[in-house]
Amino acid sequence: MRTYRADLHIHSVLSPCADLEMSPRNIVALAKSKGLDIIAVTDHNSTLHGPVVRKLAEPHGIKVLFGSEVTTREEAHCLCLFETEVQRLAFQQFIEINLPDVYNDPDRFGYQVEVNEEDEIIQQVDKLLISALNAGINEVEATVHRLGGLFIPAHVDRPMFSLISQLGFIPPTLKFDALEIFRNTDPADFMQKNKYLQNPALIKNSDAHYPQQLGTVVTNYMIHEPTLDEMAKAFKQEGGRKVVL
Amino acid sequence: MTVDDVVKTLNLKVFCGEEGLSRQVENGYTSDLLSDVMGHADAGSIWITLQSHINIMAVASLKELAGIVLVKGNKPDEDTIRQSNIEGIPILGTDLEAFEISGRLYQLIRGA
Numbered sequence: 001m002r003t004y005r006a007d008l009h010i011h012s013v014l015s016p017c018a019d020l021e022m023s024p025r026n027i028v029a030l031a032k033s034k035g036l037d038i039i040a041v042t043d044h045n046s047t048l049h050g051p052v053v054r055k056l057a058e059p060h061g062i063k064v065l066f067g068s069e070v071t072t073r074e075e076a077h078c079l080c081l082f083e084t085e086v087q088r089l090a091f092q093q094f095i096e097i098n099l100p101d102v103y104n105d106p107d108r109f110g111y112q113v114e115v116n117e118e119d120e121i122i123q124q125v126d127k128l129l130i131s132a133l134n135a136g137i138n139e140v141e142a143t144v145h146r147l148g149g150l151f152i153p154a155h156v157d158r159p160m161f162s163l164i165s166q167l168g169f170i171p172p173t174l175k176f177d178a179l180e181i182f183r184n185t186d187p188a189d190f191m192q193k194n195k196y197l198q199n200p201a202l203i204k205n206s207d208a209h210y211p212q213q214l215g216t217v218v219t220n221y222m223i224h225e226p227t228l229d230e231m232a233k234a235f236k237q238e239g240g241r242k243v244v245l
Numbered sequence: 246m247t248v249d250d251v252v253k254t255l256n257l258k259v260f261c262g263e264e265g266l267s268r269q270v271e272n273g274y275t276s277d278l279l280s281d282v283m284g285h286a287d288a289g290s291i292w293i294t295l296q297s298h299i300n301i302m303a304v305a306s307l308k309e310l311a312g313i314v315l316v317k318g319n320k321p322d323e324d325t326i327r328q329s330n331i332e333g334i335p336i337l338g339t340d341l342e343a344f345e346i347s348g349r350l351y352q353l354i355r356g357a
Binding site: 074075136137138159164165166167168169171173 | 277278279280282283296297298299300303304322324
Protein backbone atom coordinates (compact mmCIF):
# COMPACT_ATOMS: atom_id res chain seq x y z
CA MET A 1 0.00 0.00 0.00
CA ARG A 2 1.19 3.52 -0.74
CA THR A 3 -0.11 7.07 -0.87
CA TYR A 4 -1.52 8.42 -4.12
CA ARG A 5 -2.00 12.16 -4.59
CA ALA A 6 -5.27 12.91 -6.34
CA ASP A 7 -7.06 15.94 -7.74
CA LEU A 8 -10.46 14.68 -8.85
CA HIS A 9 -12.15 17.96 -9.77
CA ILE A 10 -10.57 19.67 -12.79
CA HIS A 11 -12.31 21.61 -15.55
CA SER A 12 -11.03 21.60 -19.12
CA VAL A 13 -11.69 23.97 -22.04
CA LEU A 14 -14.96 22.13 -22.57
CA SER A 15 -16.44 23.87 -19.52
CA PRO A 16 -17.55 27.36 -20.63
CA CYS A 17 -16.26 28.89 -17.41
CA ALA A 18 -12.79 27.31 -17.68
CA ASP A 19 -9.72 29.02 -19.14
CA LEU A 20 -8.86 28.23 -22.76
CA GLU A 21 -5.40 27.17 -21.51
CA MET A 22 -7.01 24.14 -19.83
CA SER A 23 -6.43 21.83 -22.79
CA PRO A 24 -5.93 18.09 -22.24
CA ARG A 25 -2.22 18.47 -23.03
CA ASN A 26 -1.75 21.30 -20.55
CA ILE A 27 -3.77 19.52 -17.88
CA VAL A 28 -1.52 16.45 -18.13
CA ALA A 29 1.65 18.57 -18.09
CA LEU A 30 0.42 20.44 -15.03
CA ALA A 31 -0.59 17.22 -13.26
CA LYS A 32 2.89 15.88 -13.89
CA SER A 33 4.63 19.00 -12.63
CA LYS A 34 2.50 18.93 -9.48
CA GLY A 35 3.38 15.28 -8.81
CA LEU A 36 -0.21 14.04 -9.04
CA ASP A 37 -0.84 10.29 -9.30
CA ILE A 38 -4.58 10.37 -10.05
CA ILE A 39 -6.69 13.03 -11.76
CA ALA A 40 -10.25 13.33 -13.05
CA VAL A 41 -11.38 15.85 -15.65
CA THR A 42 -14.86 16.75 -14.52
CA ASP A 43 -16.44 19.19 -16.93
CA HIS A 44 -19.94 20.52 -16.32
CA ASN A 45 -22.43 17.94 -17.58
CA SER A 46 -19.96 16.26 -19.92
CA THR A 47 -17.44 13.41 -19.87
CA LEU A 48 -16.17 14.03 -23.40
CA HIS A 49 -12.57 14.95 -22.56
CA GLY A 50 -11.92 11.85 -20.44
CA PRO A 51 -10.46 9.55 -23.12
CA VAL A 52 -8.03 12.08 -24.63
CA VAL A 53 -6.72 13.08 -21.21
CA ARG A 54 -6.29 9.43 -20.24
CA LYS A 55 -4.37 8.70 -23.47
CA LEU A 56 -2.03 11.65 -22.92
CA ALA A 57 -1.50 10.87 -19.23
CA GLU A 58 -0.80 7.14 -19.58
CA PRO A 59 2.88 7.48 -20.69
CA HIS A 60 3.54 9.61 -17.58
CA GLY A 61 2.09 7.02 -15.22
CA ILE A 62 -0.77 9.30 -14.20
CA LYS A 63 -4.11 7.57 -13.67
CA VAL A 64 -7.13 9.33 -15.19
CA LEU A 65 -10.65 8.64 -13.98
CA PHE A 66 -13.54 9.49 -16.26
CA GLY A 67 -16.32 11.70 -14.98
CA SER A 68 -18.30 14.88 -14.88
CA GLU A 69 -19.49 17.55 -12.48
CA VAL A 70 -23.21 17.15 -12.95
CA THR A 71 -25.77 19.84 -12.15
CA THR A 72 -28.82 18.04 -10.74
CA ARG A 73 -32.37 19.37 -11.11
CA GLU A 74 -31.98 20.95 -7.65
CA GLU A 75 -28.90 22.76 -9.04
CA ALA A 76 -26.57 20.90 -6.72
CA HIS A 77 -23.17 20.09 -8.28
CA CYS A 78 -22.07 16.47 -7.92
CA LEU A 79 -18.91 14.68 -9.06
CA CYS A 80 -19.70 11.43 -10.88
CA LEU A 81 -16.60 9.29 -11.47
CA PHE A 82 -16.03 6.16 -13.56
CA GLU A 83 -13.29 3.71 -14.45
CA THR A 84 -14.15 2.30 -17.89
CA GLU A 85 -15.07 3.64 -21.30
CA VAL A 86 -18.25 1.53 -21.25
CA GLN A 87 -19.34 3.24 -18.03
CA ARG A 88 -18.39 6.66 -19.39
CA LEU A 89 -20.40 6.20 -22.59
CA ALA A 90 -23.46 4.99 -20.69
CA PHE A 91 -23.29 7.96 -18.34
CA GLN A 92 -22.70 10.40 -21.21
CA GLN A 93 -25.89 9.08 -22.78
CA PHE A 94 -27.78 9.64 -19.51
CA ILE A 95 -26.51 13.24 -19.42
CA GLU A 96 -27.46 13.92 -23.05
CA ILE A 97 -30.99 12.59 -22.56
CA ASN A 98 -31.46 14.87 -19.55
CA LEU A 99 -29.70 18.05 -20.72
CA PRO A 100 -32.30 20.72 -21.62
CA ASP A 101 -32.51 22.24 -25.11
CA VAL A 102 -30.82 25.48 -24.10
CA TYR A 103 -27.97 26.65 -26.32
CA ASN A 104 -24.68 28.26 -25.38
CA ASP A 105 -23.92 31.88 -26.16
CA PRO A 106 -20.09 31.89 -26.16
CA ASP A 107 -19.95 35.69 -25.71
CA ARG A 108 -21.91 35.40 -22.50
CA PHE A 109 -20.84 32.08 -21.00
CA GLY A 110 -17.55 31.24 -22.77
CA TYR A 111 -16.52 28.67 -25.36
CA GLN A 112 -17.34 24.97 -25.00
CA VAL A 113 -14.74 23.30 -27.18
CA GLU A 114 -13.72 19.69 -27.50
CA VAL A 115 -10.10 19.32 -28.60
CA ASN A 116 -7.84 16.43 -29.62
CA GLU A 117 -4.45 15.45 -28.23
CA GLU A 118 -2.78 18.10 -30.41
CA ASP A 119 -4.99 20.85 -28.91
CA GLU A 120 -6.87 21.14 -32.21
CA ILE A 121 -10.57 21.95 -31.93
CA ILE A 122 -12.78 19.01 -32.95
CA GLN A 123 -16.13 20.63 -32.21
CA GLN A 124 -17.94 23.33 -30.30
CA VAL A 125 -20.63 21.81 -28.11
CA ASP A 126 -23.89 23.66 -28.86
CA LYS A 127 -26.03 22.89 -25.84
CA LEU A 128 -25.26 24.95 -22.74
CA LEU A 129 -23.40 22.62 -20.38
CA ILE A 130 -24.04 24.62 -17.22
CA SER A 131 -27.81 24.00 -17.36
CA ALA A 132 -29.43 21.82 -14.72
CA LEU A 133 -30.27 18.28 -15.85
CA ASN A 134 -33.89 17.14 -15.92
CA ALA A 135 -32.92 14.60 -13.29
CA GLY A 136 -33.10 14.95 -9.52
CA ILE A 137 -30.16 14.19 -7.25
CA ASN A 138 -31.53 10.77 -6.25
CA GLU A 139 -31.89 9.75 -9.89
CA VAL A 140 -28.34 10.89 -10.68
CA GLU A 141 -27.00 8.99 -7.66
CA ALA A 142 -28.91 5.82 -8.62
CA THR A 143 -27.63 6.03 -12.20
CA VAL A 144 -24.00 6.49 -11.14
CA HIS A 145 -24.20 3.54 -8.76
CA ARG A 146 -26.05 1.32 -11.26
CA LEU A 147 -23.11 1.90 -13.63
CA GLY A 148 -20.58 1.14 -10.88
CA GLY A 149 -19.30 4.71 -10.46
CA LEU A 150 -18.59 6.94 -7.48
CA PHE A 151 -21.04 9.68 -6.47
CA ILE A 152 -19.49 12.62 -4.60
CA PRO A 153 -21.48 15.84 -4.01
CA ALA A 154 -19.12 18.72 -4.84
CA HIS A 155 -18.02 21.61 -2.59
CA VAL A 156 -20.98 20.81 -0.34
CA ASP A 157 -20.48 23.79 1.97
CA ARG A 158 -20.17 26.47 -0.71
CA PRO A 159 -22.87 29.17 -0.58
CA MET A 160 -23.99 28.40 -4.13
CA PHE A 161 -24.62 25.34 -6.33
CA SER A 162 -23.98 23.02 -3.41
CA LEU A 163 -26.00 20.33 -1.72
CA ILE A 164 -26.29 22.46 1.41
CA SER A 165 -27.16 25.74 -0.35
CA GLN A 166 -29.80 24.06 -2.53
CA LEU A 167 -31.27 21.50 -0.16
CA GLY A 168 -30.50 23.09 3.22
CA PHE A 169 -28.55 20.14 4.60
CA ILE A 170 -27.15 16.78 3.43
CA PRO A 171 -30.22 14.53 2.91
CA PRO A 172 -29.89 11.67 5.43
CA THR A 173 -31.05 9.12 2.83
CA LEU A 174 -28.66 10.22 0.06
CA LYS A 175 -26.21 7.41 -0.83
CA PHE A 176 -22.98 9.31 -1.46
CA ASP A 177 -19.52 7.69 -1.46
CA ALA A 178 -17.75 10.77 -0.12
CA LEU A 179 -18.36 14.49 0.31
CA GLU A 180 -16.13 17.09 -1.28
CA ILE A 181 -15.70 20.05 1.04
CA PHE A 182 -14.65 23.46 -0.19
CA ARG A 183 -10.92 24.01 -0.63
CA ASN A 184 -10.64 26.46 2.30
CA THR A 185 -12.82 24.51 4.71
CA ASP A 186 -11.35 23.02 7.87
CA PRO A 187 -12.67 19.41 8.06
CA ALA A 188 -13.08 19.52 11.86
CA ASP A 189 -15.02 22.77 11.54
CA PHE A 190 -17.24 21.20 8.87
CA MET A 191 -18.04 18.20 11.08
CA GLN A 192 -18.75 20.53 14.01
CA LYS A 193 -21.34 22.39 11.91
CA ASN A 194 -22.84 19.20 10.46
CA LYS A 195 -23.05 16.92 13.47
CA TYR A 196 -25.86 14.86 11.96
CA LEU A 197 -23.40 13.27 9.50
CA GLN A 198 -22.19 9.77 10.39
CA ASN A 199 -18.44 9.66 9.83
CA PRO A 200 -18.51 10.55 6.11
CA ALA A 201 -15.39 10.36 3.95
CA LEU A 202 -14.34 13.95 3.28
CA ILE A 203 -12.17 14.92 0.34
CA LYS A 204 -10.86 18.13 -1.20
CA ASN A 205 -9.96 18.94 -4.77
CA SER A 206 -8.80 22.04 -6.61
CA ASP A 207 -11.94 22.60 -8.75
CA ALA A 208 -9.38 24.15 -11.12
CA HIS A 209 -10.72 26.40 -13.87
CA TYR A 210 -7.28 28.00 -14.46
CA PRO A 211 -3.86 26.37 -14.91
CA GLN A 212 -2.37 27.84 -11.74
CA GLN A 213 -5.13 26.22 -9.62
CA LEU A 214 -4.61 22.63 -10.76
CA GLY A 215 -3.15 20.41 -8.06
CA THR A 216 -3.06 23.19 -5.46
CA VAL A 217 -5.64 21.30 -3.39
CA VAL A 218 -5.38 17.52 -3.30
CA THR A 219 -6.41 14.50 -1.26
CA ASN A 220 -4.10 11.59 -0.46
CA TYR A 221 -5.38 8.04 -0.82
CA MET A 222 -3.64 5.22 1.04
CA ILE A 223 -4.52 2.33 -1.31
CA HIS A 224 -3.02 -0.69 -3.10
CA GLU A 225 -3.40 0.62 -6.64
CA PRO A 226 -4.88 3.70 -8.31
CA THR A 227 -8.32 2.34 -9.20
CA LEU A 228 -11.87 3.50 -8.59
CA ASP A 229 -12.51 0.29 -6.68
CA GLU A 230 -9.59 0.91 -4.31
CA MET A 231 -10.72 4.50 -3.75
CA ALA A 232 -14.23 3.31 -2.92
CA LYS A 233 -12.67 1.02 -0.31
CA ALA A 234 -10.59 3.90 1.05
CA PHE A 235 -13.81 5.89 1.58
CA LYS A 236 -15.11 2.99 3.68
CA GLN A 237 -11.72 2.56 5.42
CA GLU A 238 -11.56 -1.10 4.41
CA GLY A 239 -8.43 -3.14 5.18
CA GLY A 240 -6.42 -0.17 6.43
CA ARG A 241 -7.07 1.89 3.31
CA LYS A 242 -7.82 5.49 4.05
CA VAL A 243 -8.23 9.04 2.82
CA VAL A 244 -5.92 11.71 4.20
CA LEU A 245 -6.75 15.37 3.75
CA MET B 246 -57.34 32.30 6.58
CA THR B 247 -56.62 28.57 6.38
CA VAL B 248 -54.61 26.60 3.82
CA ASP B 249 -57.92 25.23 2.56
CA ASP B 250 -59.18 28.80 1.91
CA VAL B 251 -56.01 29.47 -0.12
CA VAL B 252 -56.46 26.21 -2.05
CA LYS B 253 -60.03 27.11 -3.00
CA THR B 254 -59.39 30.76 -3.85
CA LEU B 255 -56.24 30.17 -5.91
CA ASN B 256 -57.51 26.93 -7.41
CA LEU B 257 -54.56 24.83 -6.20
CA LYS B 258 -54.14 21.08 -6.48
CA VAL B 259 -53.74 19.18 -3.19
CA PHE B 260 -51.11 16.42 -3.56
CA CYS B 261 -50.85 15.27 0.05
CA GLY B 262 -50.82 16.26 3.70
CA GLU B 263 -54.60 16.89 3.69
CA GLU B 264 -54.63 16.75 7.49
CA GLY B 265 -52.91 20.14 7.51
CA LEU B 266 -55.46 21.98 5.37
CA SER B 267 -56.89 23.61 8.49
CA ARG B 268 -53.54 25.26 9.34
CA GLN B 269 -53.61 29.04 9.60
CA VAL B 270 -51.81 31.02 6.90
CA GLU B 271 -49.98 34.09 8.19
CA ASN B 272 -47.54 34.91 5.41
CA GLY B 273 -45.83 33.76 2.22
CA TYR B 274 -42.26 33.05 1.15
CA THR B 275 -40.89 32.39 -2.34
CA SER B 276 -37.46 30.78 -2.78
CA ASP B 277 -35.80 27.71 -4.30
CA LEU B 278 -32.79 27.71 -2.01
CA LEU B 279 -33.63 25.58 1.00
CA SER B 280 -30.75 27.12 2.94
CA ASP B 281 -32.41 30.51 2.43
CA VAL B 282 -35.85 29.25 3.49
CA MET B 283 -34.34 27.72 6.64
CA GLY B 284 -32.84 31.08 7.47
CA HIS B 285 -35.65 33.45 6.59
CA ALA B 286 -39.16 32.01 6.22
CA ASP B 287 -41.65 32.85 8.99
CA ALA B 288 -43.77 30.24 10.76
CA GLY B 289 -47.24 29.95 9.28
CA SER B 290 -46.03 30.84 5.78
CA ILE B 291 -47.08 29.27 2.52
CA TRP B 292 -43.79 28.48 0.76
CA ILE B 293 -43.70 28.76 -3.03
CA THR B 294 -40.94 26.75 -4.76
CA LEU B 295 -40.10 24.43 -7.64
CA GLN B 296 -38.04 22.07 -5.44
CA SER B 297 -39.68 18.69 -4.87
CA HIS B 298 -36.92 16.81 -2.98
CA ILE B 299 -37.83 15.27 0.38
CA ASN B 300 -35.71 17.89 2.16
CA ILE B 301 -38.51 20.45 1.56
CA MET B 302 -40.57 18.60 4.17
CA ALA B 303 -37.79 18.78 6.75
CA VAL B 304 -37.48 22.51 6.15
CA ALA B 305 -41.27 23.03 6.28
CA SER B 306 -41.48 21.10 9.51
CA LEU B 307 -38.50 22.87 11.10
CA LYS B 308 -39.90 26.31 10.21
CA GLU B 309 -43.50 25.31 11.05
CA LEU B 310 -44.72 26.38 7.63
CA ALA B 311 -48.43 26.15 6.79
CA GLY B 312 -47.91 24.48 3.43
CA ILE B 313 -45.85 24.27 0.25
CA VAL B 314 -46.91 25.23 -3.28
CA LEU B 315 -45.01 23.56 -6.14
CA VAL B 316 -45.03 25.78 -9.25
CA LYS B 317 -45.06 25.09 -13.00
CA GLY B 318 -46.77 21.71 -12.72
CA ASN B 319 -43.99 20.19 -10.59
CA LYS B 320 -44.97 17.14 -8.56
CA PRO B 321 -43.56 15.97 -5.22
CA ASP B 322 -41.29 12.90 -5.18
CA GLU B 323 -42.79 9.75 -3.63
CA ASP B 324 -40.81 9.93 -0.40
CA THR B 325 -41.72 13.63 -0.16
CA ILE B 326 -45.43 12.71 -0.33
CA ARG B 327 -44.97 10.12 2.43
CA GLN B 328 -43.28 12.66 4.67
CA SER B 329 -45.94 15.30 3.97
CA ASN B 330 -48.64 12.88 5.12
CA ILE B 331 -46.67 12.01 8.26
CA GLU B 332 -46.04 15.69 9.12
CA GLY B 333 -49.53 16.84 8.13
CA ILE B 334 -48.09 19.70 6.12
CA PRO B 335 -49.88 19.93 2.77
CA ILE B 336 -48.09 20.04 -0.58
CA LEU B 337 -50.12 21.96 -3.14
CA GLY B 338 -49.59 22.50 -6.83
CA THR B 339 -50.20 25.00 -9.60
CA ASP B 340 -49.30 25.26 -13.29
CA LEU B 341 -48.47 28.95 -12.78
CA GLU B 342 -44.93 30.30 -12.42
CA ALA B 343 -43.59 31.47 -9.06
CA PHE B 344 -44.04 35.16 -10.03
CA GLU B 345 -47.72 34.69 -10.91
CA ILE B 346 -48.72 32.59 -7.92
CA SER B 347 -46.70 34.75 -5.51
CA GLY B 348 -48.58 37.81 -6.77
CA ARG B 349 -51.93 36.16 -6.28
CA LEU B 350 -51.05 34.87 -2.80
CA TYR B 351 -49.78 38.33 -1.85
CA GLN B 352 -53.06 39.87 -2.96
CA LEU B 353 -54.96 37.32 -0.90
CA ILE B 354 -52.95 37.75 2.30
CA ARG B 355 -52.01 41.44 2.19
CA GLY B 356 -54.42 42.85 -0.38
CA ALA B 357 -57.42 43.33 1.85
